[in-house]
Amino acid sequence: MTANEPMVEASGIGKTFTLPAQSLFGEAKRVAAVVDVSFRIPHGRTFGLVGESGSGKSTIAKMLLKLEAPTEGDLRVEGQPIFRQSPAEELAYRRKVQAVFQDPYGSLSPRMRADRIVSEPLRAHGMPRREAEARAPDLLRIVGLPPEAALKYPHEFSGGQRQRLAIARALSVDPQLLVLDEPVSALDVSVRAQVLALLRDMQQRLGLTYLFIGHDLAVVRYLSDIVGVMYFGRVVEVGPARQVLRQPFHPYTRRLVALASGDAPLGAVRMQGELPSPLNPPSGCLFRTRCTYADTTCIDQRPEMRDAGSEHMVACHHYEAVVAGTKAETGPQLREA
Amino acid sequence: MEPLLAIRGLNVRFGPSERPVPAVADVDLDVAPQEIVGIAGESGSGKSTLCGAIMRTLVRTARVSGEVMFSGRSLLTLNDGEMARLRGRELSMVLQNPMTSLDPLYTIGNQVEEVLRERRRDGAGLRPGGAIEVLRRVHLTAPELRVRQYPHQLSGGMRQRVLVGMATAAAPKLLIADEPTTALDASIQDEILILFRELRETAGSAVIIVTHDLSAIRRLSDRVVVMYAGRIVEEGPTGEVFRAPRHPYTRALLASLPRIEGDEVHLEPIPGQVPDLASLPPGCAFAARCPVAKDICRGQRPPESVVADRHRLFCWRAEETA
Numbered sequence: 001m002t003a004n005e006p007m008v009e010a011s012g013i014g015k016t017f018t019l020p021a022q023s024l025f026g027e028a029k030r031v032a033a034v035v036d037v038s039f040r041i042p043h044g045r046t047f048g049l050v051g052e053s054g055s056g057k058s059t060i061a062k063m064l065l066k067l068e069a070p071t072e073g074d075l076r077v078e079g080q081p082i083f084r085q086s087p088a089e090e091l092a093y094r095r096k097v098q099a100v101f102q103d104p105y106g107s108l109s110p111r112m113r114a115d116r117i118v119s120e121p122l123r124a125h126g127m128p129r130r131e132a133e134a135r136a137p138d139l140l141r142i143v144g145l146p147p148e149a150a151l152k153y154p155h156e157f158s159g160g161q162r163q164r165l166a167i168a169r170a171l172s173v174d175p176q177l178l179v180l181d182e183p184v185s186a187l188d189v190s191v192r193a194q195v196l197a198l199l200r201d202m203q204q205r206l207g208l209t210y211l212f213i214g215h216d217l218a219v220v221r222y223l224s225d226i227v228g229v230m231y232f233g234r235v236v237e238v239g240p241a242r243q244v245l246r247q248p249f250h251p252y253t254r255r256l257v258a259l260a261s262g263d264a265p266l267g268a269v270r271m272q273g274e275l276p277s278p279l280n281p282p283s284g285c286l287f288r289t290r291c292t293y294a295d296t297t298c299i300d301q302r303p304e305m306r307d308a309g310s311e312h313m314v315a316c317h318h319y320e321a322v323v324a325g326t327k328a329e330t331g332p333q334l335r336e337a
Numbered sequence: 338m339e340p341l342l343a344i345r346g347l348n349v350r351f352g353p354s355e356r357p358v359p360a361v362a363d364v365d366l367d368v369a370p371q372e373i374v375g376i377a378g379e380s381g382s383g384k385s386t387l388c389g390a391i392m393r394t395l396v397r398t399a400r401v402s403g404e405v406m407f408s409g410r411s412l413l414t415l416n417d418g419e420m421a422r423l424r425g426r427e428l429s430m431v432l433q434n435p436m437t438s439l440d441p442l443y444t445i446g447n448q449v450e451e452v453l454r455e456r457r458r459d460g461a462g463l464r465p466g467g468a469i470e471v472l473r474r475v476h477l478t479a480p481e482l483r484v485r486q487y488p489h490q491l492s493g494g495m496r497q498r499v500l501v502g503m504a505t506a507a508a509p510k511l512l513i514a515d516e517p518t519t520a521l522d523a524s525i526q527d528e529i530l531i532l533f534r535e536l537r538e539t540a541g542s543a544v545i546i547v548t549h550d551l552s553a554i555r556r557l558s559d560r561v562v563v564m565y566a567g568r569i570v571e572e573g574p575t576g577e578v579f580r581a582p583r584h585p586y587t588r589a590l591l592a593s594l595p596r597i598e599g600d601e602v603h604l605e606p607i608p609g610q611v612p613d614l615a616s617l618p619p620g621c622a623f624a625a626r627c628p629v630a631k632d633i634c635r636g637q638r639p640p641e642s643v644v645a646d647r648h649r650l651f652c653w654r655a656e657e658t659a
Contacts, residue, residue, distance in 0.1 A: 267531050
């Protein structure tokens, strides 16, 4: 491992799902959930992925957890291609990477006591039950739950406490990388703040690397060092969190940030146009059907990722003019090429 | 002006009578015609139970007491038939989950028409294209196509629009929306909120929006009601409450939202957790988490203090939080 080798490196990864054919002789339709996505997550940092539902964020999380295999590209963790592992490497990988999901109700077995829940991964990796469960009080303490919580069942915990339990379980095998897929979206605001503060504290104390998926931009910015913005399976902008979420370049990110700021009166910032169909994506730029700046170039050519300086990349034909305020609002462009 | 909805001393208790769980306690609330009122609170604050009590959709075992006057009628004493006639016509509701509120086996058109038919039991026939008109009114794209589609073919935002369209087909005097935007993306959330505002403008409806999304309340509502552990803790004009919250809980709730200061994002979690409704302390329910609690807060329930025009709170330290 070299000094500046990233924890995670995705190079042009993609995932295409084939839908069942509508008729016996009909052609099977294919949906690209993730297309040509590249990013790097340095050790001990957080990569935040934002985008609307269906943009492919969770598919990327699933790939990193090896729950879905990419159909294109290469996904490496600490230099190792994770889809070409020996069984021994795979076992070690599953200790290295753990996950916390959105639903704190669906992700804990209602029949297991908390001490078993948090020690389950240790047992799965071969530790005897007694020894594994002896670690439970320590794990609960790390996430701020009292020791007596060990003897309770999931239904006895609140949503926030359940999410702490899920985090304790993820931490049990001393992972290096946590995949956090909307971990606070289902929580109340005050509890959300508690869990976010806990995640930040865990990262500083344990040197963890996070892939953090969220749709609340303020939340994503609280934890993230680098942010990627996804739209219909593609990353349209990526860069340092401060820049991307404060001075966004891509018209889509700019709209998201304006919507999220909550300063504008209701209705002042709106997404115009139409959402494209994933079955029949538009030509050129996928955002052109909702982008006020779109013109004929956007219908004809798919924008490539361009370097905008300071590790900030953006896929938009016109971002310079958009940022400078000199681009005419000629969109959205709804017609086909 | 005469309020459209006047709630007095509303209590809702669940569970055995010897150990009741007070989900809503001593709520007084007025909603004026065409007013948009936001009810904010976390899970367990009683905000959804309050809506259920108004709509009379709570489980039979819920014990509801107090008075709910709506347009001159006492809702808690109407018989089921009278209540059913009111629901959907003068009083309507949009629920949180657009995935489960539509029947997957019927087309959108079928379900919208069923609502229209229900509203016109008085005999007036169903106009052709009525369903399409309902969908157009909530700005659903290609409504002619949507009426032939099934719920699974629509996105979450589209389904929520369909539900808003159905709930408002009869131009209700009061629409209650319980977490109407929770599962939706930000761009779609705003579109749904805009529909509520349009409903007020075009149909003259009043709206109660219940949500934990404070930003939605801030931008949409005229007045905000903050609930904690089944009780109203603060109520006032939206701008005033958000600019200068007076109750320590309202302040803590606003401080727990991530806010950007320079290059850093700050948030202040509220320590501790929401109390168990089955074993509430005798005093203020927030006292255990409150940074300014005194002895009296733990021992006695705080009285109502009116701190400004239409701005009231329940806090022993109301005078000092100005």
